[in-house]
Each structure stands twice: as structure tokens, then as C-alpha cells.
Amino acid sequence: MGTFRYTVRDTCRLFFRHWGLSLLTLFTAASVFFLVGGCSHLALYARKISQNVHGSLIVQAYSPTENGAGNVRDALANNAEIEEIRLVSPQEAQEVLRAKLGAQAQSMLPPGEIPLPWTIEIKLRHSDSANAIVKRLSGMTDIEDIMYAGALADRLTRLSSLITRVALTILVIALLVSGLVFYNMIRISIYSRRQEISVMLLVGSTRSYVASPFVLHGMILGLLGAVMAVMLLHYGESYFVETIDEVLPFLNVHLQWREVLALNEVLLCAGLLMGWLYSFLAVRRYIRAAAKPL
Amino acid sequence: MEIRLNGLTKIFPPNIPALSDIRLHIAEGEFVYLIGTTGSGKTTLMRVLTREVLPTRGQVIIDGKDLKRLSLSSLPYFRRDIGVVFQDYKLLPYLSAWENVAFVLEACGVPRSETRERTDIVIDKVGLWNRRNLRPDQLSGGEQQRVAIARAIVNAPRLFLADEPTGNLDVHTADYVMKLLLSIHAAGTTVIVATHDQHLVDTYRQRVVELHMGRLVRDEREGRYSISGDV
Numbered sequence: 001m002g003t004f005r006y007t008v009r010d011t012c013r014l015f016f017r018h019w020g021l022s023l024l025t026l027f028t029a030a031s032v033f034f035l036v037g038g039c040s041h042l043a044l045y046a047r048k049i050s051q052n053v054h055g056s057l058i059v060q061a062y063s064p065t066e067n068g069a070g071n072v073r074d075a076l077a078n079n080a081e082i083e084e085i086r087l088v089s090p091q092e093a094q095e096v097l098r099a100k101l102g103a104q105a106q107s108m109l110p111p112g113e114i115p116l117p118w119t120i121e122i123k124l125r126h127s128d129s130a131n132a133i134v135k136r137l138s139g140m141t142d143i144e145d146i147m148y149a150g151a152l153a154d155r156l157t158r159l160s161s162l163i164t165r166v167a168l169t170i171l172v173i174a175l176l177v178s179g180l181v182f183y184n185m186i187r188i189s190i191y192s193r194r195q196e197i198s199v200m201l202l203v204g205s206t207r208s209y210v211a212s213p214f215v216l217h218g219m220i221l222g223l224l225g226a227v228m229a230v231m232l233l234h235y236g237e238s239y240f241v242e243t244i245d246e247v248l249p250f251l252n253v254h255l256q257w258r259e260v261l262a263l264n265e266v267l268l269c270a271g272l273l274m275g276w277l278y279s280f281l282a283v284r285r286y287i288r289a290a291a292k293p294l
Numbered sequence: 295m296e297i298r299l300n301g302l303t304k305i306f307p308p309n310i311p312a313l314s315d316i317r318l319h320i321a322e323g324e325f326v327y328l329i330g331t332t333g334s335g336k337t338t339l340m341r342v343l344t345r346e347v348l349p350t351r352g353q354v355i356i357d358g359k360d361l362k363r364l365s366l367s368s369l370p371y372f373r374r375d376i377g378v379v380f381q382d383y384k385l386l387p388y389l390s391a392w393e394n395v396a397f398v399l400e401a402c403g404v405p406r407s408e409t410r411e412r413t414d415i416v417i418d419k420v421g422l423w424n425r426r427n428l429r430p431d432q433l434s435g436g437e438q439q440r441v442a443i444a445r446a447i448v449n450a451p452r453l454f455l456a457d458e459p460t461g462n463l464d465v466h467t468a469d470y471v472m473k474l475l476l477s478i479h480a481a482g483t484t485v486i487v488a489t490h491d492q493h494l495v496d497t498y499r500q501r502v503v504e505l506h507m508g509r510l511v512r513d514e515r516e517g518r519y520s521i522s523g524d525v
Contacts, residue, residue: 006400199384204374205401291366293348
């Protein structure tokens, strides 16, 4: 109980005595965790967009005759990779096209013979199987053309993994830089109290007893920095999502609340852990040296 | 606490001898003045006894324990049996006199109610009850000295070390401090006082150990400050 009281009291003292340094460390930690959280969010959004594109990936194959289209459908009917196959007649396709063209449809699509082929729309369970399906369709004599957005999806996947790697690199660098700031802040706090520490060690305080306020100070700063970053990220993200929804509504970049919550939890734990680790390292090194006899 | 120094030698780097081949036995409950000129090694010897300084050669045995073999983890528990009054007092400036004393018990994990009780007794014993809430910078030199003594005795140490406890004090206050030290000694504590104060040594006659250039040059029962009685 005595240790707890001393730890809390001296931690408060450290905040007041080194308020400038504490604020500096707090803002550094908040900036670092904002950067880390922002990068993580960016990686999540990139993955989400890539998944959306992959999820809505449809392979379209064209056949000149209804029989040909039927044959293709029958040939692919039992394929486990395919979620759904739909045949679109030239008439249906023409209606869709008319609707899209609007007023220009009259001049571009003259009445009479419909120039459009039968369309076979194939929805896949996994985008990974697109190339195999396309290869199989290419070998069928009833197919005259194939269209799908696989190349775009692949590019998005590559972009997503690149963003994840960049985010991880920034994360590591940011944590190291922030760690150094923490380490130095605690060292300065310790240095300013070196006389007290030497007295405490001389009157029989254990090293862990002396270290505890410094470590708690670091942990609280780390946690507060992470809390500030989470709040900033929350407002920043709302603005980002609103803007994307206005400009590119089809991207549908809304993250699930569970993903956001998990990320926030990770940031808060990282703040606490980082504060503990670096202050512990700084204080342990100093106190070991101070306790060592000449 | 019983103290045995067997050939204690301390040489600070690069090659500065501070203590040379000191052989000394102090029995439990003894009162010893450690005298000598500035730089004679008194403070180094005190620091060896608290294990702030390790001997280069020789042995320091306190209560049968060789200090060289004492681990860092058991050092705090060893120091809780020693009360030290430093030459510059080393009081914590932001704590009141009462808190400076209580802090030692707190650091040793003594329960709060017992800390309060013991601190009150000791503060009263050194005559600072009315000044207990003042910070060190609001106290006179003599009062600061008494706070330092209170801090050193509050944990009921078995060995009491005081480095120049009456330096910079007037004769009247020095007498008061000395009587305090004698009362500590009367309770069975081994007391070692490093001093330059001839009046003190000659008035309150006890065992005198004199150091010169790091060497033990005199060890006298009920000795005086100087052999001839002059300065």
C-alpha cells in the first residue's frame, strides 16, 4: 500500500515538475500513434477496396447463338468455383443499353435486327479462380469473346499489399522514434532527480520501488498519447469516409465497427506497452548504474 | 552491529589512494569518533561501510557479512539497518521535515499507521514538533541537521553513521545534537561519528580513531582530539 501511494504521488510530481517535457512527449506519442493508426487505416481501406472489386468480379462471355450460350451454361453448371451463371438475351441487353444511352439510343440503335450477341454472366465465388475460368471459356467453340476486370483487381491487390508494407515500415520507424523520445524524456526526469534517487537507494529503497513512478509516468504518457491519436483518427476518418462517399460512392469504403474497435484497442495497448518498455529500459539502466558501488 | 576491517585498501582510478591497509574492530554498541584532516579518508571509510564504495583490497565484515559478496538485490535490506547523516544532509527539498523522515519508513514498506506513529515520536525526540510541516529551505542549519538525524534513526538502525554532524553549527546546537547521538548510542546502537570538532571530542570522551593520508594512525579508548590535547 505504501509503495502504491508513493508511486501515485511521485508520478503526479513528475507530471508537474516536468510539465513541458511531459507535454512534448505526449504530443510526440499522439503524433506517432496518429501516424501509425492512419497508416493502418489506409491499409485496411486499400484491402477493403480490393475485396470489393474482387467480390463484384463478373466474367462476361459472348456467344452468337442461344444454343451456344446454353451449351456453355451446361458445361459450367457443376463448377464449384462459380456462384451463379445467368444468360442475357440480345433483347435484354438491348434494353439495358437503351436505358444507358438515353436520348442517343434512337440514332445509335436503329429498329430491326438486334446486333448484340447472347451474354453469359458468370459470378465467381473467389476472384482467384477467374483466370482458370477464362482459360476454359477461351477453349470453347461457342464463345466468340470474353470480358472481365481481372487485371484491375490484380493491380488493386498488388497496390493493397504495397500499402500494407509501407504502413508496416512507417509503423516500425515511428515506434522507434517515439521510443527514443520516451527514453530521453525519462532519462532527463531521472537526471533531474538523481540526488533524491541516491538518497532513496542509501536509505534502503529497492530498485523497483525507486523505478515505479518513472515507469508509471511513461505508461500514462504512452496511453494518453494513444487516446489522443484514437480521437484524432476518429474525426479524421469520418471526414475521409464522407469525402470518398461523395466523390467515389461505388468504392464503398465503410469499415466494420469491429475492425475499427480492434485497431483502436491495438493502438491503446501499444501506447501503454511502449510507455512501459522505454521508461523501464531508461530507469533500469540508470538505477543499476546508481546502485553500483564505486 | 559489529564491524571488522581487515587490511582495507581503497584506490580510486586512475591511481589515487584513499585508504591504505586499515585494520579495525568496532564492537556492537560502541561509540567511535573518526577524526583526521580533510582528505584523510574519513568520508571514504563511511561510504565503504554503507557499501557505496567497494574496497580495492581487504575485507569489510559487518555482522559477519563480507560486504564485497553482498548482492545488489540484498543491498537495500542491509542498508535498512544503517542510519546515515550526510555531511550536506541530503534532505529532499520538496518534502516537509515530517515527510522527509516518514519517507524512509515508506520506502521500507512500513504500514501507514506505524509510519505516522514512529515519525511523530522521532520528530518530537529531535525537538522539531513545532517545525515539522516546514520544508528544509524554511529551516535553520541546526534544524536541518536534526531532521537528518531523525531520518537516520527513525528505522531503529543498528549502526549509525554521521559525517560531520556538527559542522557549521554553533556550540549550543552542536551540544544538543551530540546529546541526541549519545541517546541513540545509549539505546544500544553502534555509532560512528566523523568529525573535525575538537570541542565535541574532548567534551564527550569516547573511543577516537584517527586517519591521516588514508592510514590509521591512532586508536585510543576515551581519547582526545589530539594526543597533546592541543589543536
